[in-house]
Amino acid sequence: MKALEVQHISKSFGEAFVLNDLNFSVKEGEFVSILGPSGSGKSTLFHLIGGLITPDGGNFLINGENVTNQKGKISYMPQSPSLFPWRTILKNVTLAAEIVGENKETEAIHMLERAGLKGYEHVYPHQLSGGMKQRVAFVRSLLSPQSIICLDEPFSALDEFTRLDMQTWLMDLWQEQQKAILFVTHNIDEAIFLSDRVIVLSSKPATVKKEFVIPFSRPRLPNLLLEEKFLSLKKQIYSELSGSL
Incomplete structure (x- = not known):
């Protein structure tokens, strides 16, 4: 299809x-x-x-x-990561699912670990390097409900x-x-x-x-x-x- x-x-x-x-x-x-x-x-x-x-x-x-x-x-990812500075990394990647009433926290934690971001779930974007922010943005895109x-x-x-x-x-x-x-x-x-x-x-x-x-x-x-x-x-x-x- x-x-x-x-x-x-x-x-x-x-x-x-x-x-x-x-x-x-x-x-x-x-x-x-x-x-x-x-x-x-x-x-x-x-x-x-x-x-x-x-x-x-x-x-x-x-x-x-x-x-x-x-x-x-x-699910659209521009050239810059465009993360929300007031949300933790975990809250950033689960935002789209949250908007439609889905709970993807467990899956998000697994994907952040696969992205080499274990231990960073509860920090904020300003605490990450540019490459790490890019990985967070990818995880957010993959977790979005859009096909x-x-x-x-x-x-x-x-x-x-x-x-x-x-x-x-x-x-x-x-x-x-x-x-x-x-x-x-x-x-x-x-x-x-x-x-x-x-x-x-x-x-x-x-x-x-x-x-x-x-x-x-x-x-x-x-x-x-x-x-x-x-x-x-x-x-x-x-x-x-x-x-x-």
């Missing part, structure tokens, strides 16, 4: 035409990454899916339900080795949860390493230029990034992406 369907979405801001007849879908439990030139409307797309802004045309369906212009239908998670360049500020560590950690937790993820990134290696499919957008007004099915089995190990098949696929995607610039 399709967790998310993006149907003929178009969007402009004044005379700036950003998205043009955008069409793609994300299946249940699938990890899909979006690559595109800077300014191609990737973050705008997330704001549209989340109901923060209104498309000029087209619809969004989640599990077959038309959710166009509706808020609260996705699809939208991640907007969450590793962009990290150095190469920390980024790879976070990617591996995210895959481990995601494979336990198997929620649908739509992931925006500028990093081709990251997109291939994490994804089941990679969608390349054209320059704006953005439309889907090409989709790549990622052939590598899971679990994936870091040495995959150096294998010949990985590098060959990276060249193909780079060729499509550079042609959009």
Whole structure:
């Protein structure tokens, strides 16, 4: 079943035409990454899916339900962790479940431990490092009741080795949860390493230029990034992406 369907979405801001007849879908439990030139409307797309802004045309369906212009239908993680400073780490990650009347404290404690945050459940965000805050934000997204998670360049500020560590950690937790993820990134290696499919957008007004099915089995190990098949696929995607610039 399709967790998310993006149907003929178009969007402009004044005379700036950003998205043009955008069409793609994300299946249940699938990890899909979006690559595109800077300014191609990737973050705008997330704001549209989340109901923060209104498309000029087209619809969004989640599990077959038309959710166009509706808020609260996705779990959205922006580039910064955006934690509430007055809530403890445990209270931050269980907030979405709390809003809908669910008690996920036991599951949250387990996931925080898996995230290397055992013993930090009752501290506050200002007591954590940047990387730790990012892990908390991921756990919060995974614990949210929504069936699809939208991640907007969450590793962009990290150095190469920390980024790879976070990617591996995210895959481990995601494979336990198997929620649908739509992931925006500028990093081709990251997109291939994490994804089941990679969608390349054209320059704006953005439309889907090409989709790549990622052939590598899971679990994936870091040495995959150096294998010949990985590098060959990276060249193909780079060729499509550079042609959009």
